[in-house]
Amino acid sequence: MSKKLAKIRKLVKSKFEENDWKYHILPVVNYTKKLARIYKVDREVAELAALLHDIGRADIKHDEDHHIVGIPIAEKILRNFDYPEKVIEEIKHVIASHRTSKGPKPRSIIAKIVANADAMAHFDILPVFFWWRHGRENFEETVEWVKNKTEKDWQKKLTLPGAKKMVEKKYKAIKLLLNSLRYHEKEK
Numbered sequence: 001m002s003k004k005l006a007k008i009r010k011l012v013k014s015k016f017e018e019n020d021w022k023y024h025i026l027p028v029v030n031y032t033k034k035l036a037r038i039y040k041v042d043r044e045v046a047e048l049a050a051l052l053h054d055i056g057r058a059d060i061k062h063d064e065d066h067h068i069v070g071i072p073i074a075e076k077i078l079r080n081f082d083y084p085e086k087v088i089e090e091i092k093h094v095i096a097s098h099r100t101s102k103g104p105k106p107r108s109i110i111a112k113i114v115a116n117a118d119a120m121a122h123f124d125i126l127p128v129f130f131w132w133r134h135g136r137e138n139f140e141e142t143v144e145w146v147k148n149k150t151e152k153d154w155q156k157k158l159t160l161p162g163a164k165k166m167v168e169k170k171y172k173a174i175k176l177l178l179n180s181l182r183y184h185e186k187e188k
């Protein structure tokens with residue numbers, strides 16, 4: 001890892017709440033690195049993009065538009081570390097396009113990788129979702145929320161075959177476990 005990348009990693013880590021870093025940003029970074037190897041793209045740029053993809057959300061007030069407010073924040077960080085214009089433009093596109101519900105579609109392979117890794121990370125943290133949603137709605141609404149999120153990730157965000165293959169077993173396991181919650185209601 002380059003010195004610049006190590007410093008940015010430390011900086012991004014300091015901006016996120018500990019569990020958000022541990023259970024979302026770090027898994028996205030790790031899946032991005034795996035996909036970067038498979039799809040043979042620049043690993044440093046891919047890792048930087050993954051680290052910065054949710055930077056607009058580090059400030060909790062900007063959850064809804066974090067794909068927009070994150071752009072100038074990332075741009076400033078990258079300029080401070082003297083990254084070339086081409087890298088800055090690539091990462092700005094990654095941030096703008098990493099959601100499926102909002103913003104442009106990912107065009108570059110690195111943007112596709114980060115959007116896929118963003119979804120893959122969700123398949124590892126099923127219990128964390130329940131903990132994060134606790135108190136927002138009742139239990140069954142949370143179950144529905146997790147089901148919808150899982151389905152959206154699987155159907156819409158996972159566009160790379162290599163990514164889909166890596167999480168297929170977990171997707172099926174999550175569906176099996178969540179659907180089991182209603183199993184006894186159907187038993188006669």
Ligand SMILES: [Fe+2]
Binds near residue numbers: 053054057066098099
């Ligand atoms: Fe995001």
Ligand SMILES: [Fe+2]
Binds near residue numbers: 028053054
């Ligand atoms: Fe994310």
